[in-house]
Amino acid sequence: MSKPPRYFWIPLILSLILVPAGFWYVGWSKSGEGAGLYSRQWVPDAMFAYWNPTAFYKPVDTIVGKFEGEQCVACHTSVTPGIVKDWQASRHSHAEKKVYCSNCHGNDHQALHMPTPDICATCHATQHNQFEDEKRFGFPSHALAMERALDAKHFVDKPKAEVTACLHCHSVASKCDSCHTRHRFSAAEARRPEACITCHSGPPHPDDETYFHSKHGQLYLAQGAQWDWSKPLRKGNYPAPTCAYCHMQDGKHQVADKSIWKFGIQKINPLSSGNEIKRKQWIKLCSDCHEPEMAAKSLTALDQERKRAWDKLFQAESLLKGLRRKSLLYPSARQRPPYPGDAPDKLWPREAIGFLEGQSSAFYNVSPIERNYFEMWYFSNLGAYKGAAHGDASFVAKGHQAMELSLESIRKQAETLRTLGKTQPTNIWLNGEYTDYNREHN
Amino acid sequence: MRRILLLMLLMLLSPAIHGSGKQPPKTVIGTDKECIQCHPKQFKEWQASAHAKKQPVAGCLACHGGLHSETASRSRRDRVCVACHGGKEGAVVHSYASSKHGVLMRLEENGYDWTKPLAMANYRAPGCAYCHLHQRNHDVSAGVRADAMNRERPVPDGMRAVCRDCHAPRYTARLFDNGDALLEIGRKKSREAEALVQAAPELGREDQAAVQQQLQKMHQHLQNVRLGAGHQSPDYQWWHGQPALDGDLLRIRGMIDEYRRKHPVQPR
Numbered sequence: 001m002s003k004p005p006r007y008f009w010i011p012l013i014l015s016l017i018l019v020p021a022g023f024w025y026v027g028w029s030k031s032g033e034g035a036g037l038y039s040r041q042w043v044p045d046a047m048f049a050y051w052n053p054t055a056f057y058k059p060v061d062t063i064v065g066k067f068e069g070e071q072c073v074a075c076h077t078s079v080t081p082g083i084v085k086d087w088q089a090s091r092h093s094h095a096e097k098k099v100y101c102s103n104c105h106g107n108d109h110q111a112l113h114m115p116t117p118d119i120c121a122t123c124h125a126t127q128h129n130q131f132e133d134e135k136r137f138g139f140p141s142h143a144l145a146m147e148r149a150l151d152a153k154h155f156v157d158k159p160k161a162e163v164t165a166c167l168h169c170h171s172v173a174s175k176c177d178s179c180h181t182r183h184r185f186s187a188a189e190a191r192r193p194e195a196c197i198t199c200h201s202g203p204p205h206p207d208d209e210t211y212f213h214s215k216h217g218q219l220y221l222a223q224g225a226q227w228d229w230s231k232p233l234r235k236g237n238y239p240a241p242t243c244a245y246c247h248m249q250d251g252k253h254q255v256a257d258k259s260i261w262k263f264g265i266q267k268i269n270p271l272s273s274g275n276e277i278k279r280k281q282w283i284k285l286c287s288d289c290h291e292p293e294m295a296a297k298s299l300t301a302l303d304q305e306r307k308r309a310w311d312k313l314f315q316a317e318s319l320l321k322g323l324r325r326k327s328l329l330y331p332s333a334r335q336r337p338p339y340p341g342d343a344p345d346k347l348w349p350r351e352a353i354g355f356l357e358g359q360s361s362a363f364y365n366v367s368p369i370e371r372n373y374f375e376m377w378y379f380s381n382l383g384a385y386k387g388a389a390h391g392d393a394s395f396v397a398k399g400h401q402a403m404e405l406s407l408e409s410i411r412k413q414a415e416t417l418r419t420l421g422k423t424q425p426t427n428i429w430l431n432g433e434y435t436d437y438n439r440e441h442n
Numbered sequence: 443m444r445r446i447l448l449l450m451l452l453m454l455l456s457p458a459i460h461g462s463g464k465q466p467p468k469t470v471i472g473t474d475k476e477c478i479q480c481h482p483k484q485f486k487e488w489q490a491s492a493h494a495k496k497q498p499v500a501g502c503l504a505c506h507g508g509l510h511s512e513t514a515s516r517s518r519r520d521r522v523c524v525a526c527h528g529g530k531e532g533a534v535v536h537s538y539a540s541s542k543h544g545v546l547m548r549l550e551e552n553g554y555d556w557t558k559p560l561a562m563a564n565y566r567a568p569g570c571a572y573c574h575l576h577q578r579n580h581d582v583s584a585g586v587r588a589d590a591m592n593r594e595r596p597v598p599d600g601m602r603a604v605c606r607d608c609h610a611p612r613y614t615a616r617l618f619d620n621g622d623a624l625l626e627i628g629r630k631k632s633r634e635a636e637a638l639v640q641a642a643p644e645l646g647r648e649d650q651a652a653v654q655q656q657l658q659k660m661h662q663h664l665q666n667v668r669l670g671a672g673h674q675s676p677d678y679q680w681w682h683g684q685p686a687l688d689g690d691l692l693r694i695r696g697m698i699d700e701y702r703r704k705h706p707v708q709p710r
Contacts, residue, residue: 047620050613060612082563082608089566161623165670165679181542184566194545201540202681208540225552331699364688368696371689416700423703428695432634434627 036150042442045160051167052146052174053114063109072101086183099123120176130253140263141256146173153361157339159441169199187251188229193220193242200243203379205263206386206395207243214391216240235288249285258282261302264385265378266355267310270303298391305388305396309381312403316373319414320353328417329367331429337365337439365435369413376406471508474501487580492588500526515556520547523570533662537669537678543567544673563607576604590661590668591629596622597672621671624679628667631687632660635694642698649701653694660690 032040035055048056067075077084092099104115113119121128134141139148149155149170155163172178178199179190189195193211200207211217219240231237233245247255260275260282261268269275279299286295323329333349339362351370352359363374384399386392471477478485481502493500505522506513516522520538527534538544546567558564561577574582585601597618605614639653663686670678 045620045623046616050616060610080563080606080608080610082566085563086566086608159623159627161620162627162684164620165624165676165684168676168679181546189546189549192549194548198540198542198545199676202677204681363685364692366692368693371692375689420700420703424706426699426702428638428699428702432637432691434630434634434691437627437630 034150036147038151038156041156042160045164047164048160048167050114051164051171052150054116054174057114059110059112061110065109066107067109068102068107069098069100076101083183090184090186092183092185114175116174117176127253134254134256137256137259140259142172142178143256144173145170153339153358154363157361157438157442158364159438172199191229191233191242191244192224193217193244196243204382206383207390210383210386210390210392210395211243213387213394216242216391241289246285258285260299261306261385261389264306264382265360267306267314270299270306302388305384308400309384309403312400312407313377313381316376316407316410317354319410320351320370320373323369323414323417324351324353326421328421329370330417330420330425331367335425336367336429337435339365365438369410369417372406372410372413376403376410380406467510469510471503471506471510471513474503477502477506484578484580490583491581492583492586518556518560518569518571519551520569520571533666533669533678533682537666537675537682538570538673540677541673541675544675561607568604568608573601573604576600587668587672590625590664591632593626593629617674624667624671624684625664628664628684628687631691632664635660635691638695638698642701644705645698645701649697653697656690656694656697660687660694663687663690 026037028040029037030039032038032042034040034042034044035052044052044056049058073084073087087093087101104119105112117128117131131143134143138144146167149163149166155166169178177185179195180186181189181195193208197208201209212221217240220242223239224242227238233242233248233251238245244251247258249258258278258281260270260278270279279296282299283292283295286292286298320329329351333345333351338349339345351366352362353370353373359370359374360378363371363378366374380399380402382399384396384403387395387397387399467480468476488494488502493504504526505517507516509516524530524535529535530539539548544567547569550566551569554565559578560572560575565572574585576585579600585598585604587595587597589595602614602618605617635657639657642653645653663683666678666686667683669675670680670683
């Protein structure tokens with residue numbers, strides 16, 4: 001047997017050192033007081049206990065004893081009557097074998113826990129498996145919502161009381177009652193579009209506005225109250241589709257497997273082999289009511305709208321990158337407060353432009369022209385996308401008009417930056433009440 | 443004769459039947475004055491509220507309508523509040539409507555028994571009146587922190603107690619603390635912007651107007667944070683609130699900065 005050549009040993013030894021070192025580093029960075037990749041850089045706000053109970057919940061220790069079944073109900077009828085009334089109206093309390101408070105929260109009052117999805121899985125394994133399966137398809141998905149929020153740079157950098165607002169929605173990964181509100185946990189409720197709008201609304205994801213403006217939504221608004229919501233989300237059961245009808249077809253707790261354009265924040269190839277499979281799934285779904293050709297045309301119309309949007313967005317991006325190349329972005333990354341959590345940023349300050357550079361995390365501590373691009377990309381573009389996907393032409397028109405205006409204003413600002421390029425910088429960007437507070441509290 | 447005696451007996455008894463000893467209620471009420479005679483407690487509470495103090499005054503009939511048999515059940519519903527509080531699209535109503543409470547209300551309100559008092563979790567989801575007129579307290583302002591900039595006025599204990607009809611005390615206490623912290627962070631952004639503007643008196647009239655306009659937007663966004671925290675709407679706390687304030691702040695800084703770079707002070 002011949003001796004292995006030298007170029008075999010060097011990579012082998014290097015990988016034997018580097019791979020465990022990498023694992024060790026990730027484990028170490030996740031072992032801090034916070035959670036996620038940057039856990040060593042922050043401490044949680046007290047509310048995190050409820051939004052991310054697995055990582056942060058600690059039970060109240062003022063009440064001592066073990067309680068079960070009717071014992072819990074007896075006390076809580078006067079302590080929190082609303083919860084008890086709600087549970088009494090739920091299927092949990094009408095089942096042959098009742099599901100009591102203690103079945104989900106535990107029975108030791110000093111060691112109670114919040115029912116996370118894995119606890120619901122004790123009985124609802126199918127739904128939980130489907131939900132977990134979302135992770136295969138990446139983000140956006142409900143199952144990865146918490147993880148990805150915690151790993152976002154702006155989450156780490158901002159004061160934790162401020163980003164509690166984010167976790168309010170991203171907690172969908174940690175609690176089934178985001179859609180099946182406690183303590184009724186109704187399937188019928190979650191089938192209705194309103195169940196989604198607390199989180200799926202507002203500038204970057206106007207799912208509520210665009211759906212309710214669409215013909216589907218208009219039909220729902222006019223007739224929905226009369227429909228039988230106890231029926232499964234299946235062909236023939238509903239005269240018009242709702243959020244869940246399309247995104248959780250047949251009640252499958254998996255919202256990520258069909259998404260083509262995903263969140264709409266990056267340009268993708270809608271005709272890739274993987275996406276061709278998803279297109280077929282969509283066409284099959286729309287065919288519950290429509291001709292397959294019509295569904296295919298709608299998907300093509302969405303692609304065309306996306307192309308128009310990205311033509312505009314790339315124009316703005318290249319203007320910004322042009323300014324960066326000539327060091328004309330002002331204040332530059334060196335002249336503005338750094339993102340405290342980002343070590344490479346301190347060594348090599350550089351303005352982030354576009355999705356791949358992580359600009360979605362850089363919407364504060366930036367120059368006005370970058371913020372304008374962020375709003376064009378994150379608000380107007382995503383509004384147009386949701387309008388096109390949900391069948392609301394007015395939102396498409398509004399979004400594109402807003403993008404045109406942003407592009408125009410970005411052009412003008414770029415011109416101003418070029419003119420002012422050689423003037424003395426001012427020093428008003430680095431300090432201020434919030435700016436200082438933000439630097440110190442993250 | 444017997445009929446007359448019966449009638450006299452009825453007349454004698456009628457004050458006892460109707461508590462305050464006044465006339466029995468009419469089917470249709472025409473003016474607020476008629477209500478006050480029998481409901482002095484509610485009137486007094488109402489007098490302390492913004493409904494009485496601010497123009498236009500919202501009197502009894504404005505919310506209760508004139509049909510006496512329906513006055514309470516009518517006024518417990520959200521729809522009596524919406525028109526005066528900015529309409530469906532306004533931030534006050536929309537921040538509630540997009541919250542989980544608002545969503546449940548929208549789905550379930552037609553199934554609720556609206557004759558029940560506003561207490562003891564008689565309604566699965568709280569509407570406007572459940573929290574703001576809890577246990578019939580007609581001082582709607584008692585629980586409201588109307589001014590987002592004023593940190594000295596915390597949400598009073600009475601209002602905090604309402605949540606405990608359904609939620610655990612520690613959970614709601616933490617939510618209120620977080621709401622206070624969220625607002626204080628918003629105020630920091632606001633104050634930073636105002637300090638920048640105050641330190642820039644040199645701005646020309648046009649730039650000054652633009653900066654003031656942005657400050658006004660900022661005030662609106664701070665109100666959104668307040669409403670988002672109060673009504674538990676994540677969308678108002680966040681997208682209509684904090685990141686919007688970030689944008690306002692950096693734009694105000696940008697305007698002042700641009701002016702200074704365009705008009706550098708000549709060294710003497």
